[in-house]
Amino acid sequence: MISENTKSIQNSKIRDMFHLALQYENPVNLTIGEPDFSASDDVAKAACKAIIEGKTKYSENAGILLLREKISRYLEKELNLNYDSEKEITVTPGAMGGLFQTLKTILNPGDEVIVNEPCWTNYIQQITMCGGAPISVGTKAENGFSIDVRAISEAINKKTKAIILNSPCNPTGNIISRRDLKELAAIVREKNILVISDEVYKHICFDESKFNSMATIPGMKERTVVIDSFSKSYAMTGFRIGYVAGPEEVISNITKLQENISACVSMPSQYAAVAALDNDGRHLNRMVQTYKLRRDYIMKKTEEIPFISCSLPKGTFYAFIDIHNTGMSSEEFAIELLKDKQIVVVPGTAFGEKGEGYIRLSFATSMKNIELGMEGMKAFVIENFA
Template structure:
């Protein structure tokens, strides 16, 4: 039996490839974006409590109301951004599902979606599987990965259905500014273009920057699907819980597709997060926790031959190796995993044409021992 593939050019994700190679070789895995330390013991106790209490059946399709209510409260307190928990917040199985469900809800055959590359690898498949066409805008290290909004405006036409943003950005760590939001609002003014905003690293942002969501701009909220994650904030990527916040009219269509993808997400974890987030310090402390890790990693790399600009947010640090070798980044990432025992992600995989800027992405969501050991090996190159 043969399948006529909908994605003939898509293989196994780079994150699976590099993590598997790291496991096979015993390398320090700074490739895939997950912590190598446990989440809060209190959070584990809460999950166990609700399992013992019998909260083990289907949650409501939109998620349990207490979790949606605490999310609404947090969003209002931090960003003065109001979403009604009953019909404007939906709990889903990770931000990847939130993005896919959004694409399934709004993209029709022939629609165009603007994608900024380097782009997280689930974006384009989500567009194409729903009949859309990605329109790429390439960001480069020469311009500090900044967005040329005049170019964005020139790409918008009657076929443009949406524009997908990430802030803080993966893999570059770049954060949107108020000027970016103002220019984005100008670019989409008078159009029917939706904004899909991936904000999984909202609390992992450094150097006294403030997280800025497109939804915080008064002219953008009505068209924005704000997609977030509990996994990145609370060190629970394996629980696969996220959410989508959007105005009621948008959420109605979002839920229509969400119900056929996963319908509902794990119940005891939802109750645990609802309780855990009652203490704001449990998410506000994440910023200093990861900023300290970023700073240590950079310090331990100070005698290396890499060049870098400290990440503005996320738990990834990009390192340019142009002073070390001209080898293609993919080949180099594989070779260094095998030879020096440090796994990374070649940034070229985030570009449609595999643009090779001689940059590797390293995840610093690891314990200090692993980070210091990895830096020591990298400094010997």
């Protein structure tokens, strides 16, 4: 009864750890990548106002024009690029919906899509769901998990349809440099392939680090599909709203698919997104400042723990901790830490085989949880390996 394609899709190890933790009374959960903030008051009020005013019907499949116009102006401000609000932007059920519909639009059976591991596991799953073949190219901790342009180039062949870039990166926190983007762009133009740029963490950057979009590289706007979400930057995960911006041919077909999948995004969520884009940025700035304080605390505490280390995350709200020197596999470490100290982390293999030897911590949680988690991890390592 169940299709072979569906059978090939695996449950996320992030969710596996989340469900394992339910066996314990008060676990310290450092797994889910969801802001522990709520959406700002103006966003919440805009959603409620839309409901009260009866703006609860179907919208255009691509989303209300007002929102697409706001997104267009936002992209002009952020990227200095002009996207036609009627032809080059469509509003989707989160970035996940945008990614799936993009892949479904461009892939024929057997087409290959390059991903840079460690990576968000949904990339691999969604490529498979759309009949494509994910091709993993590794990144290395000694290079700060920067993309390996040469290795990407060597992985490209006649079946390659696209490359997915995620910057800042979940789980490593790496931000792709403009130099690497320029080098990769030359290869993409030569090979005539598409770049899917997942930019959902682009506002969560620390210190002097700056986000760079492939779409801003000369000659790449027409070869890049930008995928973004309101979930991370505006703490709107439950609103399930994002958007895709890109070439008209791709966007029109994404919108066509959306008509047959979800019709449109919830109207109250769309009006909430309008309010988010009108926001003065103080809510976002407060979140980023808080994440930085938490990141700095985790880095300081990691230095106090023998056998483990961590490359400084330049963005996102994740720490990708190296546990190779403990001699345990990622899954063994995560499960034993849960059993022994009731601390829940994600094994690095949740982000592909090249994540072996690491665990991911989310610091999108309270400082109290982070303190308990780091102290418990320190005790666990010292008791078992020192």
